[in-house]
Amino acid sequence: xxxxxxxxxxxxxxxxxLPRMAMIRQKFPRDGIEDxxxxxxxxxxxxxxxxxxxxxxxxxxxxxxxxIANMPLILRELADYVRAQxxxxxxxxAMGSHGGATAEGQREILESYGITxxxxxxPIFSSMETVQVGSLSNGDEVRVDRFAYEADAVIVVGxxxxxxxxxxxxxxGLVKMMAIGMGKREGADSLHxxxxxxxGERLPQxxxxxxxxxxxxxxxxxxxxxxxxxxxxxxxxAEEIFDKEPELLLFAKSRLPRLLMPETxxxxxxxxxxxxxxSGMDPNVTGTFGTxxxxxxxxxxxxxxxxxxxxxxxxxxxxGNADTTTKxxxxxxxxxxxxxxxxxxxxxxxxxxxxxxxxxKMALQVAVRTLTKADKNHVRMVYIxxxxxxxxxxxxxxxxxxxRGREDIEILEEARPLRFDQKGNLLDLI
Numbered sequence: 001x002x003x004x005x006x007x008x009x010x011x012x013x014x015x016x017x018l019p020r021m022a023m024i025r026q027k028f029p030r031d032g033i034e035d036x037x038x039x040x041x042x043x044x045x046x047x048x049x050x051x052x053x054x055x056x057x058x059x060x061x062x063x064x065x066x067x068i069a070n071m072p073l074i075l076r077e078l079a080d081y082v083r084a085q086x087x088x089x090x091x092x093x094a095m096g097s098h099g100g101a102t103a104e105g106q107r108e109i110l111e112s113y114g115i116t117x118x119x120x121x122x123p124i125f126s127s128m129e130t131v132q133v134g135s136l137s138n139g140d141e142v143r144v145d146r147f148a149y150e151a152d153a154v155i156v157v158g159x160x161x162x163x164x165x166x167x168x169x170x171x172x173g174l175v176k177m178m179a180i181g182m183g184k185r186e187g188a189d190s191l192h193x194x195x196x197x198x199x200g201e202r203l204p205q206x207x208x209x210x211x212x213x214x215x216x217x218x219x220x221x222x223x224x225x226x227x228x229x230x231x232x233x234x235x236x237x238a239e240e241i242f243d244k245e246p247e248l249l250l251f252a253k254s255r256l257p258r259l260l261m262p263e264t265x266x267x268x269x270x271x272x273x274x275x276x277x278x279s280g281m282d283p284n285v286t287g288t289f290g291t292x293x294x295x296x297x298x299x300x301x302x303x304x305x306x307x308x309x310x311x312x313x314x315x316x317x318x319x320g321n322a323d324t325t326t327k328x329x330x331x332x333x334x335x336x337x338x339x340x341x342x343x344x345x346x347x348x349x350x351x352x353x354x355x356x357x358x359x360x361k362m363a364l365q366v367a368v369r370t371l372t373k374a375d376k377n378h379v380r381m382v383y384i385x386x387x388x389x390x391x392x393x394x395x396x397x398x399x400x401x402x403x404r405g406r407e408d409i410e411i412l413e414e415a416r417p418l419r420f421d422q423k424g425n426l427l428d429l430i
Contacts, residue, residue, distance in 0.1 A: 280318020
């Protein structure tokens with residue numbers, strides 16, 4: 001499909017004025033761990049953990065499909081720790097159907113995040129082959145990565161965070177890494193088949209079967225603060241994972257990146273991508289949930305997406321939750337990289353294609369022109385780089401006056417017109 005030239009649309013939009021925008025800083029606690037390697041090694045300095053690793057063992061470490069702060073470093077330190085006990089560490093991609101559901105694609109995702117054999121000082125074994133290890137009560141097969149199943153031990157490594165499509169005692173974290181991550185495509189398919197309304201119940205059931213049939217010795221869960229910094233690392237002996245992860249999830253939810261204004265008319269997102277969220281743009285921030293089984297984020301009438309990150313490799317999950325986008329985005333779309341994930345998750349709306357405009361300015365003008373609930377003379381707009389970079393943002397003049405004087409907001413630049421180049425590309429917050 002070709003996006004034809006839009007001079008007629010441009011003429012229709014010529015009189016649409018965009019709101020003046022101010023640059024502000026949202027203030028959150030800065031409590032990132034300064035020396036992550038030393039912090040982790042202190043957590044690992046326990047005889048009850050070391051004794052679980054015997055000389056000669058093949059020990060699997062799990063690698064996520066998400067870009068997680070300090071993960072190459074964490075996996076490297078864990079590999080060194082395993083080797084220090086005389087065992088042999090390996091990393092496996094634990095990411096369900098991501099990477100086009102191929103071994104090569106999943107390895108490429110890890111490597112794009114800096115998780116390479118050289119950086120982590122251990123081999124990466126990527127395969128989509130699984131083994132059935134049991135069934136759920138309804139007969140659904142439970143499958144796990146063959147290499148993890150045949151390994152002598154597994155250390156489950158992952159970030160604990162609110163999920164983007166459902167709510168439960170376990171959402172994104174170590175339990176999910178066991179079930180959907182180590183379950184590969186078949187495991188992800190099986191778990192998603194019933195829909196997200198049952199995910200909170202089925203996820204721990206599925207993970208428990210895998211737990212009972214693989215030698216998981218402990219888990220390493222990381223939590224990030226509002227600045228995408230590692231602020232907490234917990235090393236949980238295997239027998240404590242199911243009991244302690246729910247409390248860690250509550251803490252993680254309290255540290256989610258967020259917008260400090262509850263409502264806007266237009267939400268403008270510079271860039272979406274898998275490296276920012278499994279949903280392209282984290283709906284816990286944007287309110288753009290793909291299912292009705294999770295809520296939160298900012299309220300808005302229109303969402304504009306200007307670009308897709310290179311790290312997303314053409315996957316445009318989340319774009320379907322936008323109202324307008326750009327020709328630049330359209331030319332990057334890879335349906336194969338996207339559809340496997342959509343089919344597995346059973347959530348199809350996130351991959352729909354919104355209205356495509358020639359440039360950034362037109363995409364914004366359409367969003368403003370089609371507002372039906374807003375005061376067109378006082379449009380509220382919030383502009384963010386992505387859902388992980390929420391310290392410096394831009395807000396419209398109307399919102400600025402509403403927020404002025406708040407202690408958790410610092411005004412960096414008073415309101416002014418947005419800047420565009422001659423081709424209509426937005427020059428702010430690049």
